[in-house]
Amino acid sequence: MYLTDLEETQWQVIKKILKPQERKRKYDLRKIWNAIFYIVKTGCQWRMLPSDFPSWELVYYYYRKWSSLGEFDLLLNNLREKVRVSMGQKAEASVGIMDSQSVRWGNNRSLNGVDGNKKVKGIKRHVVVDKNGFLIAVMVTIACVHDSKAAYLLARCLKELCCNIKVILADGGYRGDVSEKIKNTFGYLLDIIVSGDKVNGFKPIKKRWIVERTFSWFDNYRRLCRNYELTFDSAEEMVKLANIRMLLNKI
The missing domain is CATH 3.30.420.10 (Ribonuclease H-like superfamily/Ribonuclease H)
Structure with missing residues (x-):
């Protein structure tokens, strides 16, 4: 259990927005998100991800997959709108x-x-x-x-x-x-x-x-x-993930 882990209400919000496919998995997608947020917060290398998370190769695979599909953009926009509405805007x-x-x-x-x-x-x-x-x-x-x-x-x-x-x-x-x-x-x-x-x-x-x-x-x-990212695309995604984490904390 890490301070960066998602709370149940936060995870339900992500599931509602992204609607992940329901199927049998070796690792819960919530653990994948927890690992990604851990990396963004602590700044550790992918290969140095603690062993209580899924393997770094699997976490990185989902990170690249969700990035290419625009999942981070979708989540960021929806969370921002949700928080703005809750603030009366x-x-x-x-x-x-x-x-x-x-x-x-x-x-x-x-x-x-x-x-x-x-x-x-x-x-x-x-x-x-x-x-x-x-x-x-x-x-x-x-x-x-x-x-x-x-x-x-x-x-x-x-x-x-x-x-x-x-x-x-x-x-x-x-x-x-x-x-x-x-x-x-x-x-x-x-x-x-x-x-x-x-x-x-x-x-x-x-x-x-x-x-x-x-x-x-x-x-x-x-x-x-x-800037620890090799590509500009990855540098942009890390900024989006940090802002997603901040917005989740306001829910």
Whole structure:
């Protein structure tokens, strides 16, 4: 029994959303999910998964299978809507907040770049969250890709998710022609919010600070503190799984 294990109510919510095929199995799918959440939380290697879980090969097989089938996306979207409704909000968000986070590399075989501004060698996570800080979309690039260049691709990810976003709040790093390009192509209004008070030091900007809080939530999951993933797809899936775990804790 680990602190990362699913409670019965949480497991029933996952089963209701994903509707797994009922058949005889050697290992209960709940144990597979427990193993995946253990890896995301503790940051351990797949091959070092404790022996009380099913074999790491089987856990990794299901991880890749569910990732390719879009199960994590489906679960994330449904959980986010469920939690929003329980908070008295509409199921779908109309306002998103966009930002990026540079993450140091932890795997020397993965693609990486250098963010010259933050002096970080590794990758960048580009995310869009709602007003609660719940993840809507995520895209991973090498760290040297500028925010304004990645914004268009991230907007395309949003469009593919068929979400109800109308306005996206962003910081000064997204200024330029990209705002008009996103509006004409996808219909999203990119609202750039820049702090005008530089005399009195740092002050959190209303609504914009929410995405920074989301990044701090990521640090509670050791798998996200550095980039240990070989591919960008896997790096994105780990972010989604961490957010799924956070939303499950709110049920």
